[in-house]
Each structure stands twice: as structure tokens, then as C-alpha cells.
Amino acid sequence: MTGKIRLNKYIASAGICSRRAADELIEQGKVNVNGKKTTELGFLIGEKDKVFIDGKLIHPKKHEYYRFYKPAGYITTSDDEKGRKTIYDILPENLRTLNPVGRLDKDSTGLLIMTNDGDLINELTHPSVKVPKVYVVRINGKINQNQIEQMASGLEIEPSKKAYAEVEVIEISNKSTLMEVVLYQGLNRQIRKMFDYLGFEVISLKRIQHATITLDGLKKGEFKPIKPKQIKELKAYLSKIAGKNA
Secondary structure, eight states: OOSOHHHHHHHHHHSSOOOHHHHHHHHTTTTTEEEEEETTOEEEEOOTEEEEEEEEEEOOOOOOOEEEEEOOTOBBBSSTTTOOOOOOGGGGGGGGGGGSSOOOOOTEEEEEESSSOOOHHHHOOOTOOOEEEEEEEEEEEEEOOHHHHHHHHHHHEEEEEEEOOOOEEEOOOOEEEEEEEEEEEOOOOHHHHHHHTTTEEEEEEEEETTEEEEOOOOOOEEEOOOHHHHHHHHHHHHHHHHHOOO
């Protein structure tokens, strides 16, 4: 670190949380700089300053970005009270400090972006930004145009919770329908609940893209670093759509 930077940026660079969440920690009086509680937003710190959160010294980390192809049978968390298998059981030790961007349920497969960049996680998941996530989904039975339009206009999958999805049919057979589904929300088990609402069962669900990052070139259970050029393109894309949604 050279020169002085804002305290919230320093906290985010340690992989603790996003800058917005860091501001909340500062306001709550949980941040201590050089032995003094600091509640001033915009507070600047230098190279020799020591920052503590809830009494624990934090350090900036080099940001890491990986693509991971989650297989079925694992939940997207670092710990589970029920003893179920998690993605961290198959990730190498050096990636176990990274956080997934969003979640995929146990039976779902596909792309997870893994990173310690709190700001990027916030940008990719914050509901106000409306970042597209693309899935390939197979359901039992045949979907019709009216049901596709219902999904686009919104289904109340829970009391006072309306879910939306853009659907494009890839293939319809006598027993199932294969579709590409695009979400701009992140409701819990959203796709499964939407199809359940319409009377369908999801046979398979795979995320193939999140914003500009795709699953291309990955096999199940495989992980690869995301190239700096791709991260630059991703951040430019997020900045662009955030401006449109402002």
C-alpha cells in the first residue's frame, strides 16, 4: 500500500466484506485504528497504521479470482451443521479462504465465482445492480408460451415475493423441456420454486454464466484462475449496468 487510503477500502481489501458493509462496521464502533475506536466514515489510513475489527488485527490481501464448476451433491458453504458435504471438501487448501459469489443448492451444478474481493462480491450480488445469471434447466413435461410469459411477468413464489425469469426453449420432447433461463434476482431456490409453482419438477439445473464470466473450458469439480483481462472486462461491465440501473 502506498499513500493513504480510505478505511473502508482497506477493510474490503482484507477480504472481510464490501466497502458498504465496512462503513456499517465503522459506524457501529467495531473498528479500531492504532488503539482508538474510529467511527468516522472516510477516515484515511497509511502504511504503518494497524486496523482491528472486534479486537482482531486485519491485513490487506491480494485479491484472487477463480472459476469453479460445482458438481451435484455439495452445498455452497464452508460449514454445515447437518454434516453434509460442502464445496470446500473438494477445493484445495489454498482456495478455502475464498468466498463463493452467490450460491447453488445441493442438487444444482455449474459456475461459481470464488474470490476474496468483498467489493466485487457485493457488486455481483446486490439486488439494485441486476446482474444476469444464465442457467440451462431441464424440467419434466412440456412448457407452453403462456407459462413462459407468466415467468417473465412474475410469479409470487412466496408471500410478497415475486420472482422473474427470462426463458428460451432449447428443446422440447414428449417427456421434458430443455431451456435457457436468465435471472436478475437471487432469491433462494428461485428457479426450482418458479417451476414448482407452474407444476413442473426440475430434473437438472446448471449455471453456465454469471455476468461476463462463463463455465467454458471447465469440467465438473475443476477450478481455474480468472485472467486479469477478464476481471477488468467484468468490472467495466458491472460499472456500465450499475449506471443504467441508477
